[in-house]
Amino acid sequence: MILGYNEFVSQTAEQIACNLGRIVGEEKVLHGSAVERVYSSDAYTVERFPPTVVALPTSTEDIAEIVRFCREHDLPFTPRGAGTGLSGGAMPALGGAVISTKKLTAILDFSIEDQWLHAQSGIANLKITKKVEPFGYHFAPDPSSQSVSTLGGNIAMNSGGPHTLKYGVTAQHILGLRYVNGNGEIITIGGPAGQQPGYDLLSLLIGSEGTLGIVTEAWVKLTKNPSAICTASTYFSTIEDASKCVGAMVRSGVMPAALEMMDHYVLAAVAAAYPIHVPKGTAAMLLIETDGEPESAKSDIDELISIAEQHNSIETALAKNQAERTLLWTARKKGVGALGRLAPTVVTHDGVIPPSRLPEMLEAVYAVVQSQNIGVANIFHAGDGNLHPIFYFDEREPGAIDRVVKAGEMVIEKCLELGGSVTGEHGIGVEKTDLLAKMYSANSLAFQARLRDVFGSPQSCNPCKVIPSGKGCLEHKVRWRGVAT
Ligand SMILES: Cc1cc2nc3c(=O)[nH]c(=O)nc-3n(C[C@H](O)[C@H](O)[C@H](O)COP(=O)(O)OP(=O)(O)OC[C@H]3O[C@@H](n4cnc5c(N)ncnc54)[C@H](O)[C@@H]3O)c2cc1C
The missing domain is CATH 3.30.465.10 (Uridine Diphospho-n-acetylenolpyruvylglucosamine Reductase; domain 3)
Incomplete structure (x- = not known):
């Protein structure tokens, strides 16, 4: 039994579960060691803290009751959906109640x-x-x-x-x-x-x-739905050609529906598990999709393919039907999961840069991981400059997590230097709270922090996330990081 933050609560986990269960129904409240383990992190697994209890409400009214209970008992509470977040947002940073929406699916x-x-x-x-x-x-x-x-x-x-x-x-x-x-x-x-x-x-x-x-x-x-969709994969023998091609496609004025990039580490991991074709000598692949009326979708993809050819693409595959389209998407859809073949732990990083700066950004990413002695595979939304270096490593190795965190900071600093941002889509969570201070002035951060007051949201509502100023966050920070138990 672990209490989240002893200054907040004076009850044991059993008492909290029992009292909360009396309000919303005991079948909607979980606690115990298995629950603590499962809900201690989201998909950003390098930082963890166990919840005291997990609530599984079935209505808006249930949630309101649970929140009022938490306020009354000074219990921190953390909303949680599927737990696929990649910045620690659903980690119950100070323990307390995780409020899961798992049963709100109608x-x-x-x-x-x-x-x-x-x-x-x-x-x-x-x-x-x-x-x-x-x-x-x-x-x-x-x-x-x-x-x-x-x-x-x-x-x-x-x-x-x-x-x-x-x-x-x-x-x-x-x-x-x-x-x-x-x-x-x-x-x-x-x-x-x-x-x-x-x-x-x-x-x-x-x-x-x-x-x-x-x-x-x-x-x-x-x-x-668009009336027509055209999908193509185009392959390059250097990362530089592929990343320069992205900038040229964006500048061309043709608006792809999707423009994704995967490097050879991702492709090799996917190819080991699925029957995808990767031409020999491929360093990177761009997945391009256009949509709209049949004629415009086709002429747009033809134009993008011709830009790829001007950037030395070594081969291009244009899907002729839905089955081929699905196969071309396999590398993208299965890419992150397939990386489990490379190492026991992966951490997906996220930052943004203007697409024209991709060549130097990717060069920096490969140099950073070399300096920190970890692996990286890149799979990302290239068209909007949304970078996802996925670090792979063995978290049981002493010092590995610290090196991964350091590498992440170095990548983000480079994104900022190139005119980008600390996150493209994975958010701040607990992972990037310190990095926000590199983007905003103290005044600006303090102004944003005041939003909690405007919405009647106490520091105990998803504490220590985005702009942490709550009691206990600094003291707990060091306890979140470490080898998964
Ligand atoms: C393989 C993989 C691929 C991914 N691809 C993408 C991608 O392409 N684009 C992208 O943007 N992200 C991506 N993500 C990240 C993640 O899936 C998204 O951030 C997603 O929106 C999180 O949803 P979730 O239900 O899992 O939320 P959780 O991880 O449970 O929670 C995320 C955050 O939202 C809060 N939250 C959850 N539910 C609620 C609610 N009902 N009310 C208020 N707050 C709530 C939590 O407190 C937490 O801060 C990917 C993750 C994985 C593992």
Whole structure:
């Protein structure tokens, strides 16, 4: 039994579970060593802390009750969707209650005529598209985790994905939210018709990483499927040619629906597991997709392929049907998972640079990992300069985690030097709180930190995330990092 932050609570985990269970139903509250282990981190596994209890509410009202209970008992609480976050956002940094949306998966209503869908926040992203696919529509934000990551998690992180290059990130597809603020009040903002008059609170809540309360329902915009899609993979014998080609494609004025890059480390890991074709001598592959009316989609992809040829591509494959298209996407879709073949632990980093700076950025990434003696594979949304160096290593090796953290900082410093940002889409979480100070002045950070007060959100609501100023965060920082137990 571990209590999260002893100054916050005076009850044992059993007592908390029992008291909370009395309010929302005992079957909705979990605790114990297995629960502590499973919920101690998200997909950023180098920093961990166990929750005291995990709540599995089934309604907005349940969540409001749980939040009020936490406030009353000075218990920190952390919202959690599917736990696929890559910056430690769903880690219960000071222990306390993890409030999971796992059971909030219902589609409440939808209108094809007016192009919206209303769902609970724990629904997996892809389930929304599956629901409206028969009508020729989809939900455009498509993080590569979309088969499991939740609508609430996508909203909290303002997630992107391969097709957000053309269609925009999650914020561009949310019409309204129902949410429970950090005081346990239920608030509705926007709705099927979108943002209502007054302050644009939707913009502030989207991307707030669960620090301003818990989203319980959302109205999302539905996007009509394009009439035609063209997909091609084009291969290069040097990273430099491939990355220069990305800048040229972006400058060409043709807007690809997706423009993704994978280096030979990713391709080798995927090829070991799936029947993908990788030409001999490939250093990098670009996956290009265009869409729209059949003629424009075809002429756009032809133009992009001709740009690739001007940048010395060694081979190009243009999908002739859906099966071939799926196969070309395999390297992208299975890339992160396949990296498990290279080492026991992977940490996916994330930063942004202007696409024209890709060649020097990638050169820097390979130099950084060499200096820190770890491995790296690159698979990322190249078209919007959204970089994902994936460090692979053995966390049981003494000092490995510190070297990985150092490498991440070095990469981000280079992103900033090249005019980029500390994160493209994976957020700040606990991973990048220190790095934010390299981007913003102290005044600017203090101003942003005051948002919690505006939304009635105490420091105990997802503590120590984004801009930590709460009690206990600094003291705990050192305890989060280390070998997974
Ligand atoms: C293989 C893989 C591929 C990925 N690809 C992409 C990608 O292409 N693009 C991208 O942007 N990200 C990507 N991610 C990162 C991650 O999937 C996204 O950040 C996703 O939106 C997280 O959703 P989740 O449900 O797993 O949220 P969690 O990890 O559970 O939580 C993420 C954050 O949101 C908060 N939160 C969760 N639910 C709520 C809620 N209902 N209300 C308020 N706050 C909440 C949590 O407190 C936490 O701070 C990827 C991750 C993996 C593992």
